[in-house]
Amino acid sequence: MPVMMQIGKLTLDAPFFQAGLAGYSDAAMRLIARRHGAPYCVTEAMLDVFLLNGGKGLKAAELDDEDHPIAGQLMGSNPDEIAAGAKILVSLGYDVIDVNLACPVKKIRKKARGGHLMQEPADVVAILDAVRQAVPGDIPCSVKLRRGTDDTPEATQNFHHIFEAVIRLGYAAATVHGRTVEQKYLGPSRWEFLAGIVKQYGLDRPGAAGEARRFSLFGSGDIWCAADVFRMMKETGVHGVSVARGCIGNPWVFTQARAILAGDAEAATRPPTIAQQRAVLLEHFDLSMRLHGERAAGMMMRKFGIKFSRHHPEADRVAKAFIAVHSAQDWLRVLDDAYLGDGPGAATVTTPVADAPMNCEDDSCDAAATV
Numbered sequence: 001m002p003v004m005m006q007i008g009k010l011t012l013d014a015p016f017f018q019a020g021l022a023g024y025s026d027a028a029m030r031l032i033a034r035r036h037g038a039p040y041c042v043t044e045a046m047l048d049v050f051l052l053n054g055g056k057g058l059k060a061a062e063l064d065d066e067d068h069p070i071a072g073q074l075m076g077s078n079p080d081e082i083a084a085g086a087k088i089l090v091s092l093g094y095d096v097i098d099v100n101l102a103c104p105v106k107k108i109r110k111k112a113r114g115g116h117l118m119q120e121p122a123d124v125v126a127i128l129d130a131v132r133q134a135v136p137g138d139i140p141c142s143v144k145l146r147r148g149t150d151d152t153p154e155a156t157q158n159f160h161h162i163f164e165a166v167i168r169l170g171y172a173a174a175t176v177h178g179r180t181v182e183q184k185y186l187g188p189s190r191w192e193f194l195a196g197i198v199k200q201y202g203l204d205r206p207g208a209a210g211e212a213r214r215f216s217l218f219g220s221g222d223i224w225c226a227a228d229v230f231r232m233m234k235e236t237g238v239h240g241v242s243v244a245r246g247c248i249g250n251p252w253v254f255t256q257a258r259a260i261l262a263g264d265a266e267a268a269t270r271p272p273t274i275a276q277q278r279a280v281l282l283e284h285f286d287l288s289m290r291l292h293g294e295r296a297a298g299m300m301m302r303k304f305g306i307k308f309s310r311h312h313p314e315a316d317r318v319a320k321a322f323i324a325v326h327s328a329q330d331w332l333r334v335l336d337d338a339y340l341g342d343g344p345g346a347a348t349v350t351t352p353v354a355d356a357p358m359n360c361e362d363d364s365c366d367a368a369a370t371v
């Protein structure tokens with residue numbers, strides 16, 4: 001099984017990364033993920049027009065020196081605009097430019113974009129071509145897509161039309177989410193679909209897909225714990241795994257995945273202690289406050305607090321306390337009440353949690369692009 005991951009010229013020392021997560025994967029979450037072992041992160045989807053209009057959208061795309069290597073993810077519907085957005089991301093120092101063909105948020109002002117664009121494969125190919133041409137050849141481009149818009153044979157045909165173009169146009173990698181756009185985030189991610197692509201395009205053989213270069217396929221969907229990363233690789237043959245909902249409030253999933261890579265499977269089942277949780281909760285709030293200011297961090301960190309609380313033996317009580325947070329002082333009060341001492345945490349989280357809405361149906365892709 002691969003222990004490294006390749007994205008064009010980039011070699012990453014582990015075969016997993018932090019996914020783009022609108023409303024969550026800001027620089028604060030990414031730095032926490034990196035400090036726990038994520039070798040690579042993707043931003044949330046940024047609308048090309050928000051970058052082109054400057055102001056807040058552009059400001060949100062600025063990068064910290066520690067936040068590399070990173071993919072800037074773009075979403076749009078017009079080849080010229082998305083290409084111009086890609087050039088802006090290159091000028092801001094992004095290492096990879098990723099095109100989003102996966103977001104299930106409904107059409108805005110009759111414009112299809114994200115996953116909905118997959119219904120228009122010719123438009124998608126024009127967008128992919130424009131982005132690849134706008135980005136300097138030495139900077140890898142990648143794409144995030146769903147296995148289809150729905151379960152019809154036409155949708156699968158569209159997927160393959162797009163996937164072939166991704167390889168032909170010189171993209172370095174693709175992340176395929178094994179759910180349809182129609183499924184949004186519900187129901188199982190179909191890993192068999194990922195295994196099928198690996199076989200069909202000969203991606204289990206180096207230099208396959210008719211290309212001398214190496215094309216990397218990453219899988220997404222239903223990665224809830226470190227063991228899932230390696231199970232997906234084993235069952236599907238993908239070259240790397242995107243960790244999404246499974247890493248919100250759970251950066252230890254990366255430490256545990258690294259432990260598995262190092263042959264220490266026992267460490268991967270060891271939950272974070274209360275002291276370790278406290279340290280990360282302090283660090284994450286501090287990073288968020290520096291990024292957004294205290295008031296916005298207070299709001300933003302509530303939803304992270306709820307997710308982090310799963311590791312606490314009194315999860316329900318602690319989650320309720322996090323919901324009431326408004327300020328840094330409130331945050332500290334929760335930590336002083338529930339996170340003193342060095343007791344063990346709750347058992348390692350290995351299953352989906354249904355305690356809070358976890359999709360971007362509320363248009364958070366747009367909201368995030370403006371934050």
Ligand SMILES: Cc1cc2nc3c(=O)[nH]c(=O)nc-3n(C[C@H](O)[C@H](O)[C@H](O)COP(=O)(O)O)c2cc1C
Nearest residue numbers: 019020021022044045220221222223244245358359
């Ligand atoms: C709240 C939320 C926001 C998301 N935002 C993005 C995004 O901006 N870009 C992206 O590529 N995927 C986004 N996704 C999709 C995830 O990256 C991932 O593909 C999906 O959640 C499936 O993986 P999982 O079942 O392991 O969570 C989002 C998912 C959720 C739940």
